[in-house]
Amino acid sequence: GAVVSQHPSWVICKSGTSVKIECRSLDFQATTMFWYRQFPKQSLMLMATSNEGSKATYEQGVEKDKFLINHASLTLSTLTVTSAHPEDSSFYICSAQTGGSVSYEQYFGPGTRLTVT
Amino acid sequence: QKEVEQDPGPLSVPEGAIVSLNCTYSNSAFQYFMWYRQYSRKGPELLMYTYSSGNKEDGRFTAQVDKSSKYISLFIRDSQPSDSATYLCAMSADSSASKIIFGSGTRLSIRP
Numbered sequence: 391g392a393v394v395s396q397h398p399s400w401v402i403c404k405s406g407t408s409v410k411i412e413c414r415s416l417d418f419q420a421t422t423m424f425w426y427r428q429f430p431k432q433s434l435m436l437m438a439t440s441n442e443g444s445k446a447t448y449e450q451g452v453e454k455d456k457f458l459i460n461h462a463s464l465t466l467s468t469l470t471v472t473s474a475h476p477e478d479s480s481f482y483i484c485s486a487q488t489g490g491s492v493s494y495e496q497y498f499g500p501g502t503r504l505t506v507t
Numbered sequence: 508q509k510e511v512e513q514d515p516g517p518l519s520v521p522e523g524a525i526v527s528l529n530c531t532y533s534n535s536a537f538q539y540f541m542w543y544r545q546y547s548r549k550g551p552e553l554l555m556y557t558y559s560s561g562n563k564e565d566g567r568f569t570a571q572v573d574k575s576s577k578y579i580s581l582f583i584r585d586s587q588p589s590d591s592a593t594y595l596c597a598m599s600a601d602s603s604a605s606k607i608i609f610g611s612g613t614r615l616s617i618r619p
Contacts, residue, residue: 394550431515433595433611434551483550494541494599496607498550 393417394486396499403474403506411469411502413484419464420486424496425457428481440467474506510534513596513610521618526583530596530610533577537598537608540572542581545593545612554594555581586617 393416403409413423422441426434438454440446440461448454458470467486471478481503485496513530520526528542539558543551557563560574569582579598583590596610 396550431611431614433511433513433609435609436606439606481548485550492539494539494553494556494607496553498543498552500550501548503548 392497394420394484394497394499396482396484396502398502399500400503401505403504405475405506406473408470408472409474409504411471411482411484411504413467413469413486413499415465415486415497418486418488418497420467421464421489422487422491423461423467424485424487425459425467425469426483426485428483428501430481434483437469471504474504476506479504479506508533510608511596511598511610514613515611517614517616519616519618520586522586522588524586524617526581526586526590526615526617528581528583528594528596528613528615530579531577532579532598532608534598534600534608535574535577536600538601539599540570540579541597541599541607542568542570543595543597543609545595547593551595588617588619591616 395414397412425437428434437452438446438448446459461467483501485498487496511532541556542554545551555570557572560572563570567584571580593612595612597607599607
């Protein structure tokens with residue numbers, strides 16, 4: 391149980407284009423989803439927290455107009471990187487949590503590697 | 508100063524050795540302490556969690572938390588080549604769906 395999937399697992403896009411990453415909880419309802427970014431040999435940095443049906447809360451320094459997050463249902467959240475640039479190339483990981491869970495009960499997806507050329 | 512400090516390694520030990528991984532932190536509000544294992548190009552996988560201070564054992568893995576020193580450890584006994592991965596410590600301040608702060612990870616390699 392508690393499986394989270396991400397699609398695509400790997401994407402290459404050209405500078406200036408937009409790319410959408412999906413995060414799905416396969417066997418539970420995720421009232422809260424988190425989006426992280428991880429640069430090579432660095433830690434996971436939280437980008438934003440989203441609750442189903444509400445606007446996402448972005449961490450300081452994360453451009454909300456560039457990284458659009460939609461948590462439209464209890465099993466799906468999407469991250470759209472708009473007007474992507476090479477510096478946006480990174481490993482994007484989502485995690486999901488049910489309501490009433492404690493902090494360690496976040497289940498992580500396998501990640502999406504984005505390369506912007 | 509980062510909230511959570513972790514030696515990035517790499518750490519290379521022979522198979523069967525005891526591995527010690529450590530993190531220090533600065534925020535005294537942290538109450539939940541986690542260790543995650545991350546294989547290359549994969550998402551992190553929760554190994555163990557501890558609430559407040561103390562020890563917790565699960566098979567070959569032991570987690571220790573010393574809140575007075577703001578220091579946590581993960582010990583791996585009888586290390587196996589399959590334990591080769593990056594180990595991330597992580598912490599959060601309360602039990603709700605709160606932000607988890609991750610360490611930068613220690614790359615561990617177990618030599619056969």
